[in-house]
Amino acid sequence: MESADTRISLELPGDSPTKLKPRPAQINFKDLEYSVTIKNAISQDSKKLSEKLFSKKAESKKKVILDQITGSFTPGRLTAIMGPSGSGKTSMLNLLSGRISSGKVEGNIWLNGRKADSGSLGLVSRFISQDDVMLSTMTVREVIEMAINFRVDGITPEELSRRTNEAITTLELDKCQNTLIGDTITKGISGGERKRTSIAMEMATDSSILFLDEPTSGLDMYTSSLVVKLLRYISRSGQTVVSVIHQPSSDIFKLFDDIVLLSEGKIVYFGPQEELVDYFSKLGFTCPNFTNPADFVFTDVLNLNEAELEQMNLEKFSGSKADYRVLKINDLAEKWINSEQYRIIKEKVENPLLDPLNESNFTSTVSPSRQFVLLCRRAAKDIFRNKLVLRARLIQSIAISLVMGIVFYKSNNKPVNTIIQNFEGSLFFGIVSQFIPVAISVLSTFGSGKFVFQREYQNGYYKTKPYFFSKILVELPVQVICPIIFSAISYFMIGYRGSFTKFVIHTAAMILLSLTSFSLGIFASTFFDDLSVALAILPLILIIPMIFSGFLVNSGDTMDWIGWLQWISPIKYAFTIVSTNQLRGYVINGQNLGDTNLKALNLGPFGILACFGFVALFFIIFTISGYLGLERFSRKSTLQHSSQSTKKIKAVLLGPPDDIFKK
Numbered sequence: 001m002e003s004a005d006t007r008i009s010l011e012l013p014g015d016s017p018t019k020l021k022p023r024p025a026q027i028n029f030k031d032l033e034y035s036v037t038i039k040n041a042i043s044q045d046s047k048k049l050s051e052k053l054f055s056k057k058a059e060s061k062k063k064v065i066l067d068q069i070t071g072s073f074t075p076g077r078l079t080a081i082m083g084p085s086g087s088g089k090t091s092m093l094n095l096l097s098g099r100i101s102s103g104k105v106e107g108n109i110w111l112n113g114r115k116a117d118s119g120s121l122g123l124v125s126r127f128i129s130q131d132d133v134m135l136s137t138m139t140v141r142e143v144i145e146m147a148i149n150f151r152v153d154g155i156t157p158e159e160l161s162r163r164t165n166e167a168i169t170t171l172e173l174d175k176c177q178n179t180l181i182g183d184t185i186t187k188g189i190s191g192g193e194r195k196r197t198s199i200a201m202e203m204a205t206d207s208s209i210l211f212l213d214e215p216t217s218g219l220d221m222y223t224s225s226l227v228v229k230l231l232r233y234i235s236r237s238g239q240t241v242v243s244v245i246h247q248p249s250s251d252i253f254k255l256f257d258d259i260v261l262l263s264e265g266k267i268v269y270f271g272p273q274e275e276l277v278d279y280f281s282k283l284g285f286t287c288p289n290f291t292n293p294a295d296f297v298f299t300d301v302l303n304l305n306e307a308e309l310e311q312m313n314l315e316k317f318s319g320s321k322a323d324y325r326v327l328k329i330n331d332l333a334e335k336w337i338n339s340e341q342y343r344i345i346k347e348k349v350e351n352p353l354l355d356p357l358n359e360s361n362f363t364s365t366v367s368p369s370r371q372f373v374l375l376c377r378r379a380a381k382d383i384f385r386n387k388l389v390l391r392a393r394l395i396q397s398i399a400i401s402l403v404m405g406i407v408f409y410k411s412n413n414k415p416v417n418t419i420i421q422n423f424e425g426s427l428f429f430g431i432v433s434q435f436i437p438v439a440i441s442v443l444s445t446f447g448s449g450k451f452v453f454q455r456e457y458q459n460g461y462y463k464t465k466p467y468f469f470s471k472i473l474v475e476l477p478v479q480v481i482c483p484i485i486f487s488a489i490s491y492f493m494i495g496y497r498g499s500f501t502k503f504v505i506h507t508a509a510m511i512l513l514s515l516t517s518f519s520l521g522i523f524a525s526t527f528f529d530d531l532s533v534a535l536a537i538l539p540l541i542l543i544i545p546m547i548f549s550g551f552l553v554n555s556g557d558t559m560d561w562i563g564w565l566q567w568i569s570p571i572k573y574a575f576t577i578v579s580t581n582q583l584r585g586y587v588i589n590g591q592n593l594g595d596t597n598l599k600a601l602n603l604g605p606f607g608i609l610a611c612f613g614f615v616a617l618f619f620i621i622f623t624i625s626g627y628l629g630l631e632r633f634s635r636k637s638t639l640q641h642s643s644q645s646t647k648k649i650k651a652v653l654l655g656p657p658d659d660i661f662k663k
């Protein structure tokens with residue numbers, strides 16, 4: 001698979017030579033320190049329990065996560081970041097890929113000799129996270145096509161197909177290209193195929209830097225090896241590929257060109273993979289024959305070996321094993337800084353590749369209107385393929401309307417008092433049935449889709465607005481059709497008053513309320529970060545408007561201090577519409593019982609039209625709140641740690657090299 005030469009062309013077979021390609025990009029960093037402030041840490045020095053429990057004095061502690069690291073990631077090479085758990089691997093990857101959301105970064109980063117920071121690197125790299133969240137209803141081919149479509153403006157169908165085929169072939173996804181991604185309920189592609197698909201999504205569009213967080217986690221040996229071979233292949237096209245890797249087998253280890261070894265946030269080795277064993281043997285750590293170098297490093301070098309444990313006892317070291325290990329790591333880090341290999345790396349950092357970058361180095365997205373069109377198409381497909389959910393919604397509407405129709409069957413032919421009671425009861429029940437289930441079902445579907453949104457948003461596929469409005473637009477027909485089905489069945493079975501206008505008003509109220517509930521569900525899903533918290537709180541938010549609907553408690557009989565809640569209950573306005581629609585002027589046996597009972601309900605001063613206005617207002621308020629909630633969520637998902645604007649970042653990266661590199 002791999003061509004022996006390590007050409008730096010950043011072209012894959014079939015690429016048009018005339019097209020502007022991203023330039024190879026070298027990432028250099030010097031004395032980089034990343035620290036966080038841990039607030040409210042209880043002082044370990046506080047001996048008394050009372051002091052620990054009741055001390056109001058908030059303590060802040062600086063925690064250094066990456067300690068003065070220096071290194072260089074070279075185009076055309078595959079680099080592994082390795083180290084024990086908690087050593088800072090993910091932090092290093094996140095910092096260099098623009099995914100740090102908090103903490104303080106000191107030191108320097110350069111991209112081809114141009115000053116960069118975490119945020120600017122986020123604009124020129126692709127990142128493949130450990131959790132491959134993808135829309136379960138799409139096929140492998142479709143998600144790859146989607147990734148390209150969102151990023152390449154004006155792509156022709158032929159070019160789209162060529163790039164997709166190329167990614168599929170390169171990542172050996174031919175056999176499963178038309179298989180659904182799937183989820184825990186619907187079985188789809190395997191874990192390895194999933195991982196390769198998420199790599200394919202990122203490699204199908206041009207980029208010069210690819211970061212991966214543990215791409216082999218959860219994969220068997222064969223698939224892990226396949227994934228790393230693919231990464232090596234991708235790097236050979238001139239990309240700078242950096243991956244965090246967790247204890248690789250010796251075969252996989254040998255596929256990497258460079259190794260960064262981290263421990264306690266410090267670098268203890270950074271250089272060619274084949275020189276690692278030799279480097280440590282010079283420090284007195286001998287890798288036994290036929291031993292996986294990665295295992296050797298973890299057990300003998302980064303942990304305390306037998307001899308060191310003995311030495312610790314001999315020295316009568318007063319601290320713990322962990323403390324002794326920290327001393328060892330500090331010593332290794334110091335030896336690294338004084339090594340010949342470090343000198344070579346430092347020289348590389350001080351004499352970087354100075355080739356200019358170009359516009360195509362920056363990750364791009366299509367226009368918001370195109371994003372909207374693509375998202376609408378995708379959301380529509382998702383609805384139709386999610387047959388279970390669609391069917392459940394339709395069955396729910398039909399079942400509730402049939403139950404109501406049967407229970408309140410031909411209520412208009414019942415004795416006088418029963419007619420009024422049944423009308424009021426069924427109207428209330430109908431309203432509630434369009435309000436409560438809708439919000440809860442939207443909450444769970446929109447809430448779980450939020451994580452796909454988060455991944456795609458972070459990877460720069462689209463913005464919040466096109467996503468939000470595409471979701472609303474595509475869901476709207478379902479939210480309109482279901483109440484129509486509900487009304488069409490129940491209205492005539494119950495025997496409500498027969499005029500067409502009354503039926504239209506009744507159905508319109510159901511539709512508007514269902515839409516309001518739909519937007520309330522969206523608001524709850526975006527407002528609460530945790531779906532289970534939202535599911536616990538939402539019923540409370542739904543029950544209060546129900547109590548103050550005007551049916552359960554007479555609106556004229558509630559205490560002033562709590563009675564105002566009726567005016568913020570969309571159910572109350574919808575109930576007022578349908579009750580007024582049915583009862584006003586309803587003469588039974590020569591008596592105007594409708595008006596008498598309507599008056600007794602004390603529903604308030606507002607007529608049908610005003611109440612439609614109020615429900616519509618709730619719909620608008622919840623929709624805007626839902627959008628703001630999603631904006632807040634996306635802001636939290638924006639991990640780029642840059643104080644500069646995109647325009648300024650581009651000007652710096654496309655400009656001349658940093659003054660210190662000018663000869």
Ligand SMILES: Nc1ncnc2c1ncn2[C@@H]1O[C@H](COP(=O)(O)OP(=O)(O)OP(=O)(O)O)[C@@H](O)[C@H]1O
Nearest residue numbers: 036063065083084085086087088089090091092102
């Ligand atoms: N924002 C933060 N606030 C506080 N501590 C943090 C933060 N980010 C990372 N850390 C700490 O920094 C250390 C390094 O974390 P990191 O996730 O980078 O380690 P890692 O090597 O990737 O570990 P693992 O292999 O277990 O994923 C850990 O002790 C972690 O608890």
